[in-house]
Amino acid sequence: MSTWDDLKEKATEVADTVSEKFSDLATTANTEYSILRHKRAISLYEDEIHEVEQAMGKRVYELHELEKIEDRELISRCGEVDAIKKRIEEAEDEIEHLQEVEAKEKSGNGSDSAKAEEAENTGDSNVAEGNDNEKDKDKEFKVKEQ
Helix, strand or coil: HHHHHHHHHHHHHHHHHHHHHHHHHHHHHHHHHHHHHHHHHHHHHHHHHHHHHHHHHHHHHHHHCCCEEEEEHHHHHHHHHHHHHHHHHHHHHHHHHHHHHHHHHHHHHHHHHHHHHHHHHHCCCHHHCCCCCCHHHHHHHHHHHH
16 A cells, blocks of 8 residues: 555645645736736826826927917927928928829820929929939938928
8 A cells, every 4th residue: 555655645745736836826927917907007107197298298389389488498399399390381382282283284284394393393303304203202302301
């Protein structure tokens, strides 16, 4: 019976070890889950802060437009927004112009005259010569942006 007792003792040890490992695993899983919950909560709180900061920024910009801001750094930051808005306006104007040129071309006014008009308005000699390479247009747009 000593073999049986040894086998029984080993089985008990294995069962105890497995039970202990599963207990450790469960504890670790619960800890990891709690950490993830807290990290998610922190992320949500940071999102809330971002929303409040955006609202504050919008209000500061509104006050800038009313010329009620005296802080030089805020005035400088608002000037950056003004410059970006100007670039947006220029891009929108260019889109409108391109759409007008396209509409003229489709209506039958001739592509050469439309390209010449576009060259005149944009100052692009490549368009006037009929070389409307997309890379050249991209370079022109980047130069205008700066």
